[in-house]
Amino acid sequence: MAPGASVARPRPADLASQRAWDLAARVCDPEIPVLTIEDLGVLRSVTVDGTRTTVTLTPTYSGCPAMEAMRDDVLTVLRGAGYDDVTVELVLAPAWTTDWMSEEGKAKLVTYGIAAPTGRSGVRPAGAVRLQLAVKCPRCSSLNTRELARFGSTSCKALYECRDCLEPFDYFKVL
């Protein structure tokens, strides 16, 4: 498995599927409403075959409770646009990674007050010493920050604190 740009946002080639993709791509993450499922790289495929539409999503974390809301929202949007026969499937492979998040999505995160993932997901096998790049405060852009808790308000985030502006903030962990 080689996570890369080609699997991040595989917009379909045919026009009918593209139309449905563009609709599904508007659905937002219920926990981080500035990000669409397309920004996240969670939307993996949309296929329109005659009257039948199949949408494939991949979860960010195995236990992420937001998946069900995203799936329901995709159905609501497509049904609202007249697609009657819609199926939403969940796939695990290849495993989702923060590397698939779009640059636009990262910029939106920062504006929203959440630090975007720094760097790429780990290459395995990882070395003996863990290195963590500095995380930039989304409020004052200082790099003088520290981790308060690796597990934050949702599975995908850690809690940080800025030592310059003294504000706490969420950081979207590299996965």
Added chain:
Amino acid sequence: MSTPSRTDAVTDVVTDVVTDAAGGVVTDAATHAPDRGHDHGENEGHGHVEVDGVELSAELVEGPSVASHDVAEYALWLGDDSLVLAQQLGWWISRAPELEEDIALGNIALDLIGHARSLLHYSGAESDRTEDDLAYWRTEPEFRSAHLFEQPNGDFAHTIARQFIAANYLFELYSRLAGSADATLAAIAAKAVKEVDYHRDHAAQWVLRLALGTEESRARMICGLGDLWPFLDELFVDEPLIDRLEGVAVRPSTLRGPAWDAMAPVLREAGLDEPRGFISSGGGRRGDHSENLGPLLAEMQVLARSHPGASW
């Protein structure tokens, strides 16, 4: 094994109706399901019925995904390990030493529930049972979890000792299972290993903090490791099933070295010796459990059994 009184179609269905008891859900789903085709006005309100039917039939990997009997049994072992550990960890929410730790242990439990759901879903497909059937409607001897995972939470150091062993074992297991000849197991493992990597780092940080903290915290860490270490060996026992799953399952005995290599540097840095003492005979894979599993299952299953089919 089977629970004939259960109506599988009902648990598969999540309706919009938030009901207090099973009866309401059953009647509602049963009367409305046949109407869906020609009643567009009602369709919106019961859209979820279709959705969850789909979720349970097509999930995880593309292509056919029904396990053979042996693979289903193996997935059950791994799924039960995660499910039982997650249930234990859930107890800590609101009781951990600090708020951040409530959240950390809750998040770890949530990841484990995710792994358990994937594994039990895959396992159950072979016998036409859902993940909920397997979680809530099996009795104690039908669970296949190893003894380590059902060990009591004890004090915080006991929980950290259990996490330290479990996360390191699971990391080594899933790293290898990601290369399984079984595509579904490989997909679940490749996803899980990234999450478990955070779990083992969490455990290592706490082992160091407790062992190098105060006299009291160090004594507790030593006690916790000593109490949990006897359950390490069971994880490395090659049961006959493993011989039949060459290339699919990870041979447990091959994990002993890597798991130790992962734990040893942390213990060394913490100034802790490898605990010596008795070794538990285990038996979880055959359904022989300690006195801890029964009460755990009773608490986990009581709601589902009191109100079959209830949803919210």
